[in-house]
Amino acid sequence: MNTRDALPGMAESYWMDTAPGTTWPALGTDTTADVVVIGAGMAGLSTAWELTAAGRSVVVLEADRVAAGVTGYTTAKLTAAHSLVYDRLRRTRGRDGARQYARSQQAAVERVAAVAAELGIDCDFERSSALTFTTDRKERATFEAEAEAASEAGLDAGFVTETDLPFAVAAAVRVDHQAQFHPRKYLLALARQITARGGVIHERTRVTGLTEGSPCRLTTERGTTVTAQEVVVATHYPVFDRGLHFARLSPNRELVVAAPVPASEAPEHMYITDDMGKRSVRTAPLDEGRRLLIVTGESFTPGTGDTRERYLRLDAWMHEHFPVAATAYRWAAQDNQASDGVPLVGPYHPGSRHVYVATGFGGWGMSGGAMAGQLLASTLTGEEPEWAGLYDPRRLWSTVREGATLLKQQADVARHFVGDRLKTTHVDSVAEIAPGSGAVVRVEGRRCAVYRDEDGTAHAVSARCTHLGCLVAFNEAETAWECPCHGSRFGIDGEVLHGPALRPLPPREV
Numbered sequence: 001m002n003t004r005d006a007l008p009g010m011a012e013s014y015w016m017d018t019a020p021g022t023t024w025p026a027l028g029t030d031t032t033a034d035v036v037v038i039g040a041g042m043a044g045l046s047t048a049w050e051l052t053a054a055g056r057s058v059v060v061l062e063a064d065r066v067a068a069g070v071t072g073y074t075t076a077k078l079t080a081a082h083s084l085v086y087d088r089l090r091r092t093r094g095r096d097g098a099r100q101y102a103r104s105q106q107a108a109v110e111r112v113a114a115v116a117a118e119l120g121i122d123c124d125f126e127r128s129s130a131l132t133f134t135t136d137r138k139e140r141a142t143f144e145a146e147a148e149a150a151s152e153a154g155l156d157a158g159f160v161t162e163t164d165l166p167f168a169v170a171a172a173v174r175v176d177h178q179a180q181f182h183p184r185k186y187l188l189a190l191a192r193q194i195t196a197r198g199g200v201i202h203e204r205t206r207v208t209g210l211t212e213g214s215p216c217r218l219t220t221e222r223g224t225t226v227t228a229q230e231v232v233v234a235t236h237y238p239v240f241d242r243g244l245h246f247a248r249l250s251p252n253r254e255l256v257v258a259a260p261v262p263a264s265e266a267p268e269h270m271y272i273t274d275d276m277g278k279r280s281v282r283t284a285p286l287d288e289g290r291r292l293l294i295v296t297g298e299s300f301t302p303g304t305g306d307t308r309e310r311y312l313r314l315d316a317w318m319h320e321h322f323p324v325a326a327t328a329y330r331w332a333a334q335d336n337q338a339s340d341g342v343p344l345v346g347p348y349h350p351g352s353r354h355v356y357v358a359t360g361f362g363g364w365g366m367s368g369g370a371m372a373g374q375l376l377a378s379t380l381t382g383e384e385p386e387w388a389g390l391y392d393p394r395r396l397w398s399t400v401r402e403g404a405t406l407l408k409q410q411a412d413v414a415r416h417f418v419g420d421r422l423k424t425t426h427v428d429s430v431a432e433i434a435p436g437s438g439a440v441v442r443v444e445g446r447r448c449a450v451y452r453d454e455d456g457t458a459h460a461v462s463a464r465c466t467h468l469g470c471l472v473a474f475n476e477a478e479t480a481w482e483c484p485c486h487g488s489r490f491g492i493d494g495e496v497l498h499g500p501a502l503r504p505l506p507p508r509e510v
């Protein structure tokens, strides 16, 4: 038996638990549209909604369920305050770049506010301030510079040392007029509006092939095809690698724990710090006299380290600092960071005329996704916004500016690709694997990823990621196989939980 204690809280996100499931049909026959959007998360549905508003015929293809992937597991802060970003942007992209970033992200916050109001969506939308803080006195000058840069970029920002957190901070940047919401309640309403306008949504429809042309042609796992003038790939990590996006994106995973807190003791604002391996705090309305405190942190590369230990550390931190009741939920969020820290939204690669991508939101996918929707819909309808160049993915193909970061990322990939195959930390036989855990085992010269369930039954699949061949590693706290190279995730029977991998890990006999 697995003798390790259960982790605290239900293993589900609050957003998934408190909004209904969806059942749009899979694509059963060939079809056509003006635009196909691949992926029904924040970026995909925002894009589809904007395009249907502009009168385009849109088909949305989702491999799983609407707003049930990364978007269903976010922390759902809706803000233009993305930790320490504006001072860096002002240095790397100039004052205009920082200003465009602030303007586009704040416009996204206001867009969600306006759409929620216009459609009367009950999505717990609340105005709030966003504070980035540190407890390290030596960082004060960094935060003063960030406050000045954010203010200069046009945000209502300032440097403060007082917060309503229950512990002292050394320095903080406060940005007012931000927001938080319930992402699934918002997006399910958007999805209904998309179909009411004539758009079509197909769930459980994984796209496995894309040929760009006039028109573009997509093929699905079920053998059906869709032809469209334009295609938007909004699958979190781009599922087709022709743009070599994998060389420009780093996957990152964070854990979340949530517990009820008396409303009178709940922090009023949203907080984030890079201290302690990252900590983020917000609350959501719960019931009479209580709010749900949502704490995020323990940032890591998927497939590395002990996720269980990280959950316990994060949960202990929440209970140490806030007067919360027992932990109610725990879940994990995943996102990608572009090598220069700015999302990639625009043409898929330098030669693309009809295929677009939205990715690399670096943990800020709510405002980033809404921004991508506005940007791509405007571009496709011939009214490119002034900040299109800032996010244009082609910027990373023509410069060497971020060459050092790229090299480091690829060195990391190479280390996992080669190093993990040679490492002997994997077990020698299935018998060594305790029930409830998993390990990589060599069987007849082949690496197998073997999970033993609580009954002792072995579930064996290939340990080689179907994306580009790195070795997967077991995440015991989430009972999943994870690839450290680009963040693909697989279930214990090999099914794809998260791309860029498109094909399951094939079964193995052990």
Ligand code: FES
Binding pocket: 465, 466, 467, 468, 469, 470, 483, 484, 485, 486, 487, 488, 499, 500, 501
């Ligand atoms: Fe790229 Fe696994 S996700 S090799």
